[in-house]
Amino acid sequence: MTTDLDALNTAPRLDNQDPTLFGQTPSQTVGPFFHYGLPWKGGADLVGRSDLGARPDLMPPEHFLLATSGVSGAPQGEVIEIAGGVYDGQGTPLNDVMVEIWHANAAGRYASDEDGREEVPLDPHFVGFGRGATDANGIWRFRTIRPGRVPGPGNTLQAPHIALSVLGRGLLKRLATRLYFADGEGNGDDPILALVPAERRDTLIARRRPDGVWWLDIVLQGENETVFFDL
Amino acid sequence: MSQVSSRPISRMILPYRREDAGAPPSLHADYRSTVLRAPRLAPLAIPATLTEVTGPDHAWARLMGPTMADLTVQHRGEPQGQRIVVAGLVLDEQARPVPDTVIEIWQANAAGRYIHSRDDWPAPLDPNFTGVGRVITDAEGRYRFVSIRPGAYPWGNHKNAWRPAHIHLSLLGPAFATRLVTQMYFPDDPLIEIDPIANAVPMPYRQRLVARFDIGTTVPNWALGYRFDIVLKGRDQTPFEEEHDDH
Numbered sequence: 205m206t207t208d209l210d211a212l213n214t215a216p217r218l219d220n221q222d223p224t225l226f227g228q229t230p231s232q233t234v235g236p237f238f239h240y241g242l243p244w245k246g247g248a249d250l251v252g253r254s255d256l257g258a259r260p261d262l263m264p265p266e267h268f269l270l271a272t273s274g275v276s277g278a279p280q281g282e283v284i285e286i287a288g289g290v291y292d293g294q295g296t297p298l299n300d301v302m303v304e305i306w307h308a309n310a311a312g313r314y315a316s317d318e319d320g321r322e323e324v325p326l327d328p329h330f331v332g333f334g335r336g337a338t339d340a341n342g343i344w345r346f347r348t349i350r351p352g353r354v355p356g357p358g359n360t361l362q363a364p365h366i367a368l369s370v371l372g373r374g375l376l377k378r379l380a381t382r383l384y385f386a387d388g389e390g391n392g393d394d395p396i397l398a399l400v401p402a403e404r405r406d407t408l409i410a411r412r413r414p415d416g417v418w419w420l421d422i423v424l425q426g427e428n429e430t431v432f433f434d435l
Numbered sequence: 436m437s438q439v440s441s442r443p444i445s446r447m448i449l450p451y452r453r454e455d456a457g458a459p460p461s462l463h464a465d466y467r468s469t470v471l472r473a474p475r476l477a478p479l480a481i482p483a484t485l486t487e488v489t490g491p492d493h494a495w496a497r498l499m500g501p502t503m504a505d506l507t508v509q510h511r512g513e514p515q516g517q518r519i520v521v522a523g524l525v526l527d528e529q530a531r532p533v534p535d536t537v538i539e540i541w542q543a544n545a546a547g548r549y550i551h552s553r554d555d556w557p558a559p560l561d562p563n564f565t566g567v568g569r570v571i572t573d574a575e576g577r578y579r580f581v582s583i584r585p586g587a588y589p590w591g592n593h594k595n596a597w598r599p600a601h602i603h604l605s606l607l608g609p610a611f612a613t614r615l616v617t618q619m620y621f622p623d624d625p626l627i628e629i630d631p632i633a634n635a636v637p638m639p640y641r642q643r644l645v646a647r648f649d650i651g652t653t654v655p656n657w658a659l660g661y662r663f664d665i666v667l668k669g670r671d672q673t674p675f676e677e678e679h680d681d682h
């Protein structure tokens with residue numbers, strides 16, 4: 205008797221394919237070397253065709269294989285720039301962090317099948333997702349449009365906000381937070397801000413600097429630690 | 436009775452589940468970079484809103500460009516190393532396929548070196564290997580890419596620290612709430628057991644990160660095959676809120 209060697213497989217073991225272990229794939233850090241793999245040129249420019257977001261300075265040019273942003277035209281709404289530093293528990297700016305944004309268009313609709321509110325217009329030139337690495341000084345920066353208001357739980361209306369993901373070396377999990385605008389309509393009764401202890405709300409509120417940039421520092425740890433959300 | 440409101444009528448929001456027992460903590464002191472970077476305060480639980488349950492679906496090509504499913508054909512010659520095929524499914528927690536979602540891939544070369552100026556340990560670079568790829572799941576949640584097996588590499592976490600061979604994977608999934616970045620490890624790699632990053636995931640869940648060698652995925656006379664399924668957060672069965680237009 206011989207074995208069918210062509211069909212022989214290795215013995216099952218306790219690994220990814222074991223049904224007894226089935227469940228959420230655990231998160232792992234992006235590490236320090238994500239720059240040639242994730243942030244594409246223009247990933248942080250949701251309204252134009254600049255290279256904002258990428259760090260081609262960190263690899264030989266022939267190895268920057270990521271695409272350039274496919275922005276198709278000018279989206280509706282007020283063009284804004286949002287930016288800030290990312291700091292660790294000793295106040296050191298972090299140059300190996302990546303920030304992603306997700307937000308609604310100027311009319312308050314998400315470019316997602318899950319937002320089926322036909323009465324609110326989609327914008328063919330706006331997706332609302334962006335990604336950018338922090339620069340050598342630990343600063344993240346996006347060009348986008350100011351979002352409209354979207355519904356909250358029950359019959360509430362949320363104040364204009366941008367959802368942020370923070371990923372980086374030393375971060376085993378994505379940290380989720382939000383950016384609100386200091387002059388945002390409805391900040392006072394936003395259903396999510398209302399859940400944040402009053403003394404910590406400022407960590408989510410961007411302020412407009414004299415140069416027009418909406419600035420929000422992200423403090424990972426310690427004094428003025430940014431409020432992160434459990435989603 | 437119908438009630439007319441001047442505010443937008445809220446739709447039913449089916450929230451995603453929170454993380455399960457396999458999630459690593461933010462602070463895992465053995466992985467030293469977490470010590471000054473992990474938030475000290477617990478994350479604040481918030482109800483799911485439209486913001487968390489939506490995501491940039493169907494826009495991958497527009498956002499990120501076309502797929503790059505073969506990491507061995509991006510330069511003039513073939514990269515050095517053991518050619519591999521990695522294939523699997525992206526599923527939700529109810530084991531339903533997650534179609535049309537992006538998986539971004541990056542990894543070191545066969546010698547364990549990244550094409551990155553901050554990686555300067557003395558292992559050779561391979562001019563024919565960048566180590567970046569991107570695939571989109573099909574209607575059944577399947578994905579497949581071709582690469583070479585990455586090497587282990589040293590890092591400065593502690594004396595004689597070496598990362599096990601791994602491939603970095605980034606998924607957006609269907610919603611802001613399902614964002615996942617992870618690492619896939621190879622079976623029978625003794626370094627997994629002494630790696631602080633892999634071990635931030637408590638056992639036995641750490642083994643969810645270990646691919647399986649699979650003869651069915653292996654291509655005769657061409658490439659070794661590995662199976663790796665990725666499970667994203669699923670949705671709760673019960674809606675968090677209901678429509679308010681019926682009473």
Ligand SMILES: [Fe+3]
Binds near residue numbers: 235237598601603
């Ligand atoms: Fe790595």
